[in-house]
Amino acid sequence: MVNDVRIAGVGMTKFGASPERTSRDLFSQAAGEAFADAEVQPQDIEELYYGNFMGEFAETQGHQGPLMADAAGVDAPATRVESACASSSAAVRMGVDKIRSGQADIVLVGGAERMKNISTAEGTEALSAAADALWEIRAGVTFPGAYSLMANRYFHEFGGSREDLAHIAVKNHENAVNNELAQFNKAIEIDDVLEAPTVSAPFGLYDCSPMSDGAAAAVLVSDSFADEHGLDTPVEITGVGQGSDSLALQDRESMIETPAASDAGQMAFDDAGIDRSDVDIAEVHDCFTIAEALALEALGFYEPGEAISAAREGETTIDGELPVNLSGGLKAKGHPVGATGCAQISEMTKLLRGDHVNSDAVSDASVGLTHNAGGTVASCVVHILEEVDQ
Amino acid sequence: MSDARHAGFDDFLDALEEGEPYYLEGTEGDGYLPPRRIDPATGSQELTEEPLPDTGEVLTYTQTHVASPEFADDAPFVVVVAEFGPVQITGQLREQEADEIEMGQEVEIGIDHTETHDKRVVVFTPA
Numbered sequence A: 001m002v003n004d005v006r007i008a009g010v011g012m013t014k015f016g017a018s019p020e021r022t023s024r025d026l027f028s029q030a031a032g033e034a035f036a037d038a039e040v041q042p043q044d045i046e047e048l049y050y051g052n053f054m055g056e057f058a059e060t061q062g063h064q065g066p067l068m069a070d071a072a073g074v075d076a077p078a079t080r081v082e083s084a085c086a087s088s089s090a091a092v093r094m095g096v097d098k099i100r101s102g103q104a105d106i107v108l109v110g111g112a113e114r115m116k117n118i119s120t121a122e123g124t125e126a127l128s129a130a131a132d133a134l135w136e137i138r139a140g141v142t143f144p145g146a147y148s149l150m151a152n153r154y155f156h157e158f159g160g161s162r163e164d165l166a167h168i169a170v171k172n173h174e175n176a177v178n179n180e181l182a183q184f185n186k187a188i189e190i191d192d193v194l195e196a197p198t199v200s201a202p203f204g205l206y207d208c209s210p211m212s213d214g215a216a217a218a219v220l221v222s223d224s225f226a227d228e229h230g231l232d233t234p235v236e237i238t239g240v241g242q243g244s245d246s247l248a249l250q251d252r253e254s255m256i257e258t259p260a261a262s263d264a265g266q267m268a269f270d271d272a273g274i275d276r277s278d279v280d281i282a283e284v285h286d287c288f289t290i291a292e293a294l295a296l297e298a299l300g301f302y303e304p305g306e307a308i309s310a311a312r313e314g315e316t317t318i319d320g321e322l323p324v325n326l327s328g329g330l331k332a333k334g335h336p337v338g339a340t341g342c343a344q345i346s347e348m349t350k351l352l353r354g355d356h357v358n359s360d361a362v363s364d365a366s367v368g369l370t371h372n373a374g375g376t377v378a379s380c381v382v383h384i385l386e387e388v389d390q
Numbered sequence B: 001m002s003d004a005r006h007a008g009f010d011d012f013l014d015a016l017e018e019g020e021p022y023y024l025e026g027t028e029g030d031g032y033l034p035p036r037r038i039d040p041a042t043g044s045q046e047l048t049e050e051p052l053p054d055t056g057e058v059l060t061y062t063q064t065h066v067a068s069p070e071f072a073d074d075a076p077f078v079v080v081v082a083e084f085g086p087v088q089i090t091g092q093l094r095e096q097e098a099d100e101i102e103m104g105q106e107v108e109i110g111i112d113h114t115e116t117h118d119k120r121v122v123v124f125t126p127a
Helices: A023-038 A055-059 A064-071 A087-100 A120-128 A143-158 A162-176 A190-194 A223-229 A259-272 A289-298 A329-333 A337-353 B009-017
Strands: A005-012 A047-051 A078-081 A106-113 A198-200 A214-222 A235-244 A281-283 A367-374 A379-387 B022-025 B048-051 B055-064 B077-084 B087-093 B106-113 B120-126
Touching: A005 A023, A005 A087, A005 A223, A005 A337, A023 A064, A023 A106, A023 A214, A023 A337, A047 A064, A047 A087, A047 A337, A055 A120, A064 A078, A078 A087, A087 A106, A087 A214, A087 A235, A087 A337, A087 A367, A087 A379, A106 A337, A120 A143, A143 A198, A143 A289, A143 B055, A143 B077, A162 A190, A162 A289, A162 A329, A198 B055, A214 A223, A214 A337, A235 A259, A235 A337, A259 A289, A259 A367, A259 A379, A281 A337, A289 A367, A329 A337, A337 A367, A337 A379, B009 B106, B009 B120, B055 B087, B077 B106, B087 B106
Parallel strands: A047 A078, A047 A106, A281 A367, B087 B120
Antiparallel strands: A005 A214, A005 A235, A106 A214, A235 A379, A367 A379, B022 B048, B055 B077, B055 B106, B077 B087, B106 B120
């Protein structure tokens, strides 16, 4: 019999600039908040899966699994998971598998990243390590550059404009205005996006998610553990999926499709036993504006070429048919790489439980999807979260 | 990255400098760039070197202004992905302005060196 996996508690630091705080300090805060939210103790934890991408580069710190267990007061097997920007959602998936298999009843998952202690140029170099070191980095490809290559090809095949993309940035900033954990609590206008300095054409500064410091954590438990200990666990992870693709864009059949996300999404839908039309709200990996459109198309919410106008048409805004990135997304909430996947889980849990600042706008929502991508979606992890009766 | 050679990749750059670029062909005609030992299309480990077509077609491009330190003195520069028969290759555009490049235009492949560290980089020029 497979155990059901409940989210007992979540925690997340404010994302933003805290360059003097170490990742161990950030993660211990997030873990502490998750323990308090779950009403469990660190010594209850039977396993830790922790996501981090660039610790060696930014902090000269490898071997972070046991380091973070110690920081969180956990005495249990601890493993760092690295899948670029999808590191901590991969960690969540491993935690889910551990509980479903019956090997553990309570697992701490999460991730952290310290990025603002290094320069923008150094951060750009560190992030580019998620691309193909020989065929892309040696040609000067940066991450904004890689997604710009995808965006320009998208424009060529389907049409669309910088203004369409700007609506995605404006929407996600608007969603973050009252989210006190978000890096930017500032609404922006279309012209702000269009007139921002160019990073890699067609992207200006506001098409790009920021570099951020931050951490997120979640306590996952089996349904039997929750029952035995009287834990309040109104949200269940019902679906999990993960996909992979070639690291380099040049090795793909298409630069405007992300089959790793399609595979992960279908796997998660099948696992949860739901159809994509059952999804009420979604948090997707908008590391760049075009990425939100690519995600919605890969997940099957839109046909290829149609999601670029979704924000502009109001279909993915907070009052739209499918609200997307109510947390502010990576774009405005921030993107501390190793923390991002679990932060999506944390924010989605709160949205469904009703204790997120934007919950009231989606009070009928009971099914949420998270989509977390690594690189140019060479890795993708999708989770389905559902509100359940206890 | 260290200055050690990267077998396969640097062999390809050497061949490019010598004017004899190649790709690796699988048993069903799929193309790959080195280093590669297994054909993901078939699982076969029989890959043969074939001459790279003389010209490629631009699939996409971007002009990058914010570069990593490795390319700090090169910015802004244009990155292109071009299709040469069964393989697609990433490189930088030379001898053409960013606002003149067009999707589908033909390019030739070659080798140049970066301004920043004088390292070899794959480049494309208008055919």
